[in-house]
Amino acid sequence: MLSVTNLNASIGPIPIIRGATLSVNDGEMCGLIGRNGAGKTTLFRALMGAVPATGKAELEHVDLLALPPHRRIAHGVGYMPEDRRLVPEFTVEENIRLPTWSVAVDRAEDRLKWIFSIMPEVERFRVRRALELSGGQQKMVALARALMAGTRILFLDEPFEGLAPALARRLGEVLANLKSEGVSVLIAESNEVHVLDLLARAYFIERGTVSDKRKSA
Numbered sequence: 001m002l003s004v005t006n007l008n009a010s011i012g013p014i015p016i017i018r019g020a021t022l023s024v025n026d027g028e029m030c031g032l033i034g035r036n037g038a039g040k041t042t043l044f045r046a047l048m049g050a051v052p053a054t055g056k057a058e059l060e061h062v063d064l065l066a067l068p069p070h071r072r073i074a075h076g077v078g079y080m081p082e083d084r085r086l087v088p089e090f091t092v093e094e095n096i097r098l099p100t101w102s103v104a105v106d107r108a109e110d111r112l113k114w115i116f117s118i119m120p121e122v123e124r125f126r127v128r129r130a131l132e133l134s135g136g137q138q139k140m141v142a143l144a145r146a147l148m149a150g151t152r153i154l155f156l157d158e159p160f161e162g163l164a165p166a167l168a169r170r171l172g173e174v175l176a177n178l179k180s181e182g183v184s185v186l187i188a189e190s191n192e193v194h195v196l197d198l199l200a201r202a203y204f205i206e207r208g209t210v211s212d213k214r215k216s217a
């Protein structure tokens with residue numbers, strides 16, 4: 001369903017991602033495991049159009065790399081950045097609805113209801129401003145926002161990073177439920193312990209190179 005082929009991405013003059021090839025099947029939860037600085041964020045940012053890239057990234061026969069960033073979101077890609085990027089002054093609900101302000105999301109009201117049904121804790125603080133939430137709660141909201149646009153696939157960048165154990169367990173439950181909903185997900189993690197139970201498969205990234213086998217211990 002998502003098929004990335006020979007993707008190269010640079011930051012300024014520095015090549016960061018080198019010939020990345022990977023795929024995520026329909027409804028599959030797939031890992032992208034690599035230590036800090038390996039290139040996970042840069043790969044996601046390249047797929048979202050925030051970093052220039054060459055190669056191909058076909059999602060349902062459309063090459064994401066050929067689309068401007070907002071059209072990638074409109075094509076059903078949801079992105080949860082590692083640093084959340086919520087608008088602090090907006091309410092939780094406004095943050096979740098944000099993608100629908102710039103692109104048409106199919107049956108957005110039903111989708112919001114569905115998101116609240118799988119994350120009732122997020123519904124409970126829907127009227128609070130994002131800045132009033134803890135970092136961990138903000139991560140849940142960032143996942144909810146990714147789900148709003150991510151009708152085809154979600155890119156989750158270190159969703160467990162910095163979460164207290166109780167919230168990490170809860171996030172694990174939410175992601176496990178997503179599996180039964182048939183959502184395709186690519187999850188980047190530096191510590192695969194958090195995600196091993198969730199993943200169908202994993203890729204490993206080291207110094208910008210992606211492989212389906214771990215290269216070093």
Ligand code: ATP
Binds near residue numbers: 037040042190
């Ligand atoms: P982390 O979890 O620490 O963010 P990561 O696997 O997501 O790790 P990236 O953030 O993609 O890694 O970084 C990959 C490489 O690109 C690193 O060597 C990093 O130093 C470099 N890099 C990232 N951003 C920039 C930048 N703005 N300018 C120069 N180099 C950068």
